[in-house]
Amino acid sequence: MPHMFEPLTVRGVTLRNRICVSPMxxxxxxxxxxxDWHLVHLGSRAVGGAALVIAEATAVEPEGRISFEDAGIWADSHIEPLKRITKFIEEQGSxxxxxxxxxxxxxxxxxxxxGGGKLPLDQNGWQPVGPSAIPFDTDYxxxxxxxxxxxxxxxxxFVAAVQRSLKAGFKWMELHAAHGYLCHSFHSPLSNQRSDQYGGSFENRVRFTIETATKVRKAWPQDLPMSVRLSCSDWADGGWTIEESIELSKQLKSLGVDLIDCSSGAGTPHAKIPVGANYQVQFAEAIKREAGIMTGAVGMITEPMQADAIVRMxxxxxxxxxxELLRDPYWPVHAAQIVHKSDAVSLPDAYHYAAYPKRK
Ligand SMILES: Cc1cc2nc3c(=O)[nH]c(=O)nc-3n(C[C@H](O)[C@H](O)[C@H](O)COP(=O)(O)O)c2cc1C
Structure with a gap:
């Protein structure tokens, strides 16, 4: 039975444990x-023992940023600063x-x-785009x-962004198809009311994501892993459902996606979400079982035994x-000690799996 400190090999990449930094x-x-902020933010989580450190939502074009200060990879000048960070992360064994x-x-x-809400055009803002002319909320x-x-x-x-990501030294690529952003907004009937081949039926609503995933998978080396983050449910009447996520996951698996990162919500402000410990784990479990693809669980997971049990079960x-990794960048090392006490791995092994540095 796998546990949280057991390594996992995906294509040509081995994660030293099952603890990943969720993009932030x-x-x-x-x-x-x-x-430098990003070097320290991402680098310290690698030092702290996480196996995979995923950098924040990184925009493929300037207009694809959420805020003006978001990360981007639409120009070659973005590569060098990122290279410094990927090199450091790898040197820590992450x-x-x-x-x-x-x-x-x-x-x-x-x-x-x-305060969030819209950044008006006359304050460095820009014109957002989407499947349909429907705003996310009244203040958007x-x-x-x-x-x-x-x-x-x-x-x-997206393809050019993936090519630059490779040059920047990334070894894992995730397509963001969650949280109401472009891909997810095509999935959901609440935001997509197109009448062409990108709207209407399930097949049409997932077309943008399937086409994009196919193109980026081809541009990304075969020996490197690719995941897709889904909002597995809109938690809203008339919205995207877990059944649709399972069907989409099957299609993503067949085009070469290795893992579904199972989040939910953020596609509509009218969602009713029962937020609590493990509230999204049900989605990771259902997709793993029904679509036969590896999954990642995320959301309100804070305790070592809680996290270890999700992997063991x-x-x-x-x-x-x-x-939780913002609160404690050393969470993996602390968790190794706690999980060890309940017999998962021996203590030296635990530290090895959590944080063994591969410094030259
Ligand atoms: C400060 C912050 C920034 C985030 N940015 C992203 C992001 O760039 N991409 C993404 O998919 N999710 C983003 N999220 C969501 C997290 O990755 C995660 O799914 C969510 O916080 C639930 O996990 P948690 O309970 O462990 O915090 C962000 C969350 C936080 C707190």
């Missing part, structure tokens, strides 16, 4: 460029990952500590409906932690 926007980039993203209709917002900008040509052009920007293959 830092609102600290300069024109999309990573800074795997550097990147989440490539387009914010869609949720673009052009203020940073959370500035009205998106412009994408034309077929624009859809194709954005997909090519085969509800998910890996655990993504966000806020």
């Amino acid at each position: 926007c830092q609102y600290s980039s300069v024109d999309g460029h990573a800074t 795997v550097p990952g990147i989440q490539i993203a387009h914010a869609g209709r949720k673009a052009s917002t203020k940073r959370p500590w500035e 900008l009205m998106p412009r409906e994408l034309t077929l040509d624009e859809i194709g052009a954005i997909q090519e920007k 085969e509800q998910a293959d890996v655990i993504f932690l966000a806020r």
Whole structure:
């Protein structure tokens, strides 16, 4: 039976344990460029023992940023600052990952500590785009409906972003198809009311994601893993469902996606979400079982025994932690000690799996 400190090999990459840093926007980039902040933020989680460190939602074009200070990979000048970070992460024995993203209709917002909501056009804001001209909420900008040509052009920007990610030294690539951003907004009937081949039926609503995933998988080396983050349910009447996520996951598996990172919500402000410990684990478990693909569980996972049990009960293959790793970058090392006491692994092994550095 697997446990949280058992390594996991996916294609040509081995994770030293099952603990992954969930992507987290830092609102600290300069024109999309990573800074010392990102080196320390991501680097310290690698030092702390996480197996996989996924950098925040990184925009494939400037208009695909959520906030003006988001990370980007739309230009070659973004590569060098990221290279410094991926090198450092690898030197700690961790795997550097990147989440490539387009914010869609949720673009052009203020940073959370500035109150969130729309960033008006005259304050460095820009025109968001989406499948349909339906705003996310009353305090968001009205998106412009994408034309077929624009859809194709954005997909090519995803491909270019993946090529730059490889040059920057990333070894794991995640496509962001969750949280109401562009891919997810195509999935959900609440945000997609198109009448062409990208709207209506299930097959049409997932077309943008399937096409994009196919193109980026081809541009990403066969020996490197790719995951897709899904909002597995909109938690809202008339919205995207777990049954649709299972069907989409089957299709993603067949085109070469290795793991589904199972999040939920954020596609509509009217969702009713029963937030609590493990509240999204059910999605990771259902997709793993029904679609036969590896999954990651995320959301309100904070305790070592809680996380270890999810892996042992085969509800998910890996655990993504966000806020708990902000609170404690050394969570994997601390968790190794706690899980050890309940017999999972011997203490030296636990430290080895959690944090053994591969410094030259
Ligand atoms: C500061 C912050 C930034 C986030 N940015 C992203 C992001 O860039 N991409 C993403 O998919 N999720 C993002 N999330 C969501 C987290 O990755 C995670 O799914 C969520 O916080 C639930 O996990 P937790 O309970 O361990 O925090 C962010 C969360 C936080 C707290």
